[in-house]
Amino acid sequence: MAGLGAEKKIVVVIGGGVAGSLVAKSLQNNANIFLIDEKEYFEITWASLRSMVEPSFAKRSVISHSEYLSAVVNITDTDVLTKKGSQIPYDYLVVATDHTQNSASTKTEKISQY
Ligand SMILES: Cc1cc2nc3c(=O)[nH]c(=O)nc-3n(C[C@H](O)[C@H](O)[C@H](O)COP(=O)(O)OP(=O)(O)OC[C@H]3O[C@@H](n4cnc5c(N)ncnc54)[C@H](O)[C@@H]3O)c2cc1C
Incomplete structure (x- = not known):
């Protein structure tokens, strides 16, 4: 990150969808x-219509992201707190959580919806 000095800053990105994944x-x-x-997964949403008529396609458009941690339940001026109890400090915070949706939380559950 140009202009921020030699030490790398900590950037916390909440939301690993289209925007958050690109930022990260x-x-x-x-x-x-x-x-x-x-x-636990990232879904290419514009492929979901094809997955509805060709369910096996969802195995390619729903991608595991095992390094994702948890839901964020609180944000302070300095830290984010996750549902699993992790407290993560940040220098910069990106909130890319889009809208609320009733979706599956696991890849297996999401693929079974097709
Ligand atoms: C069927 C369909 C087809 C589409 N087709 C197109 C298209 O052809 N072209 C196009 O440009 N757009 C398309 N879109 C829209 C596009 O998918 C959205 O505009 C885009 O996903 C928004 O990106 P985002 O990163 O803001 O949110 P998202 O991609 O929704 O990501 C938000 C992420 O935040 C996470 N999150 C939310 N709250 C929390 C929390 N408290 N803690 C931790 N994580 C959290 C969610 O789990 C999610 O992964 C389509 C959408 C759908 C549903």
């Missing part, structure tokens, strides 16, 4: 990134 990938070589999501 873009900054991964320049900052210490914590990417947090309540689901």
